Amino acid sequence: MTYQLTVGVEVHVELETKTKMFCGCLNEPFGSRPNILVCPVCYGLPGALPLLNKEAIAMVVRFGRAIHATIPTETFWERKSYFYPDLPKGYQLSQSVAPLVQGGVIVIDGAEHHLHHAHLEEDAGKLMHAPDKTHSLVNFNRAGVPLLEIVTEPDFHSAESVKRFCQELQRIMRSLKISSADMEKGQMRCEANISVSKSGELGTKVEVKNINSFRGVRKAIQYEFERQTQALEAGETIIAETRTWNDPESKTVAMRSKETSADYRYFPEPDLPIVRIEDGVGGGHLLPEDQRRELVALGIKNELVQPVIDKGYFDLLKGVQALKPEMVAEAAKTLITFSGPTDVETLIQFIELKAENGWTNETAKEVLAQAETKGLVEASASFMSTLDLEPIVKTVIDENSKPVADYKSGKTAAFQALVGQVMAKTQGRANIQKVREELERQLND
């Protein structure tokens, strides 16, 4: 009998709103001088009151609608009490009874992953511990940054599927313009609840925190699976505990046992009103899965589908499809090769010019580089097939008697070398098709 791995994940995503969740401070926690982006509210001064950030709520509703979750008609915030030096008020404004997103499903290449819920809360500040352990410093710039906590059902059974889920979440956050969800920057943080068992029932839950890369997600879960399997094989009991992922050493380390659960004493935040969510707000967004399905249907090569979405070219291709449906596949290839042009008309024009003039990729790149300052029309003018090829081809034939002789004796490979010589002499400006024609004409004279 084999051991079964079961994983549920909690993913925290920092929303890229203009201001913090409950005050007017700028939401730019990265690279700012410590304790600059603070005010009486996010610093927890006596008498200060929180204010709801509508933009953050709208973002989360957008996410919820996109993943077909239930959005409650009314939601509210609660105080989650615990003491920690990075938590200014001694409680975090969070949601437990009426989270903004309830249920929901994320589909990745046909496989469904179910969410338990997602709620909107505030981030805490950041602690910095002196290496010699003499003191710790607190930076409150991050305190009050809007944070979306996404909690899945325990429905993952491989480390790879969790990693792919996290990557997909990042794509969703980016495509809905909610967050860059950069794990390295801590904009997206992942915690995995892992259990291993033989019986088909869930085993003892072990929580692994502090995973800060996609690779780490896979490695941490795989490590835990192996560690717990070995322990069970050896007849040991798994302890319900919280472990931390030590990335440099590629292992999990026990942090604290979970024998007693923390009591956060949630109760409704009396400083904030109840929020009513209108019907139809925040709908109509395509998820990466929908985009993948559409692109495949448009005839775009499988290996180009995900890169096209990840680079944000989906809408551009839809634009091409509307104007020149036959050009969509070529447009996808062009975008991935050249990373542009990024407006529909120029893209179509570029594809047409490239075909007409027979530009090589190198030539096309040069045209695009020049187009940045001059515009495409002017840039392409000097790469048009108006060169008088006859004397150039003649010179090349005169200077390359050996390949010419080889070609004439039936070695067709020599022809390509001659084409290359002509292209070199024209600095790549010649239409390669025209070069071939002129070469053939003169060689067969």
Next chain:
Amino acid sequence: MRDTLNAFLHPDLEPIVSGNGPLSGLNLVVKDNIAVQDWPLSAASKILDGYISPYDATVIKKLRAAGVTLSGKTNLDEFAMGSSTENSAYGVTKNPWNTELVAGGSSGGSAAAVAAGLCDVALGSDTGGSIRQPAAFCGVTGFKPTYGSVSRYGLIALAPSYDVIGPIARTAAEVEKVFAVIAGQDPLDQTTIDYTYEPTAVDFAKLRVGLPTDLWRLDIDPEVKEANQRFVDWLKAKGATVVDVTLPTAPQALNAYCIILPAETSANLARFDGIRFQKKAVTEPETLLDRYRRTKALFGAEVKRRILIGTYALSVGHYDAYYQLAVTIQGQVIREFEDAFQSVDVIINPTTPTPAFKIGEKANDPVAMYQCDLLTVPADLGLVPAISLPVGFTKSGLPIGGQITAAQTKDNLVLALAKAFQAETDFHTKKPSGDFHG
């Protein structure tokens, strides 16, 4: 300001004179749980000793714009927890009518300062009676507005579900002038309502007055009851219709309040953790736990008691039995007020069960102390406006307060009726004898 009653904290503060406005020349003092920029903000607690507020409460901003002179900060029970000012870390405020007696609380400093003639108007805050009870004890007029009609931004939270700032003055007319300025929706407080004060007049022929039998039959001092009965007689004589009304849950309001307030406060006070409001740096290294212990030890006994009660009431396994039940009771109190105000315009009852009591008399009996709020708490849970005004004196010369309550946002009716009473009576003009300047 210096005084002999210990009504003022931070006595060395220089008055701040603002520009011209409708309240120019008005001498206003502020309960020391309301933030005034660059002034100390202690909430009468050792834990905030030395703390200077870097910002103005919204009410202070509005009052400055209206031209008031801010002339000092007044004493209170620590974090407004109490009914006698005895819980102040800086000593009790004495009652100017008899300095052996308490001034009431928690806005005891504010009420005493007005009664002693040390200012024109004082700001207080009311959560369970903290404006009206000391106003009654000191023989002045104290107004608790409709919840949400005045911004709480800059008021140190006690129970945010009920906290409201209001004025205390000798007359209802002065109270009204200040309330008109501080009332209104505040973008910095999302619990405020869309509200503008518009004065009204009382048409006694149409006025329907309700006497809540459930409150009148509670254990109330006979002299207090009698004075309030004379207030009701005056209303009858003016042509008002007086009827009995029922508020069956109102006597339970105090019980619910004694759960919800500590619950909310246990979270409110968590921020005083010694990380950001440290008076001066500790030179000796200490662990985080030691820091927490040393800091929280600065709370007084009543504050600690309420943090413990609130923490218990919110804990897993107790939440439904205490907190949730208390919230249900509050819902009932609100509905009963709404029902009552279908048939009457105002409700009249005594402000307090007794006149001012002796300093120390209830200091070791917290439940007896909580009972002081028995008749004021219902209006807080009901979120409705209520005023306490002087309606008589005991034989020994102590002031007696009467309370007028109206439906939510009918603040103007409460004030209009109080003004009408004061136009024909002189209880509010009586002053304690003596000079209370320090």
